Amino acid sequence: MRRLLDALYDSAAALAALFMVALLGMVLLSIVSRQLHFHVPGTDAYAGYLMAGAGFLALAHTLKRGEHIRVTLLLNALRGGGRKALELWALAAASLLALLFAFYSARLAWQSHVFHDISTGSDATPLWIPQLAMALGTAVLAIAFLDELVLELRGRRTQPNPGEALRNE
Numbered sequence: 001m002r003r004l005l006d007a008l009y010d011s012a013a014a015l016a017a018l019f020m021v022a023l024l025g026m027v028l029l030s031i032v033s034r035q036l037h038f039h040v041p042g043t044d045a046y047a048g049y050l051m052a053g054a055g056f057l058a059l060a061h062t063l064k065r066g067e068h069i070r071v072t073l074l075l076n077a078l079r080g081g082g083r084k085a086l087e088l089w090a091l092a093a094a095s096l097l098a099l100l101f102a103f104y105s106a107r108l109a110w111q112s113h114v115f116h117d118i119s120t121g122s123d124a125t126p127l128w129i130p131q132l133a134m135a136l137g138t139a140v141l142a143i144a145f146l147d148e149l150v151l152e153l154r155g156r157r158t159q160p161n162p163g164e165a166l167r168n169e
Helices: 002-035 043-064 073-077 080-114 128-154 162-168
Strands: none
Touching (some): 002 128, 043 128, 080 128
16 A cells, blocks of 8 residues: 555656646747747646646645645654644644645536636636646645554654755755
8 A cells, every 4th residue: 555655646746747847848838939929829828737737746745755844843842642642633634624625626626627617818728627737636635644644643654854854955
């Protein structure tokens, strides 16, 4: 099961990376077309969709690597049972919020599909298509938070190295 979950997080991150490459392609296409005096409609909108999709799809992988911003002032002041209780409460609350976010994101994409919502720009993109990346990203994030909660309950959760985040800055 561990390998399957890790593959899910890595796949979402790889898809986010592909979205970033496609975003680069959209920006380059927009720049080149402007220099050559022709217009490709929708490049700005698609760049925005790709940026949002990349952000949502990368959330779970970022969480599992311990690179989300955490306010640990109170957590570091506690020891033993108090620390574990606060950690469990935070993970349970985050899991609940992520599940709600995933549910409403999927619902939004579904409603956009049912009602045939399209973007107001010149590209007239069916909105469920870019919203699908948000729904998928938040669903994988919810799974990742539940995974962290279960690992914490079992006592198998590993904490990222505190110096790791500083090294990346």
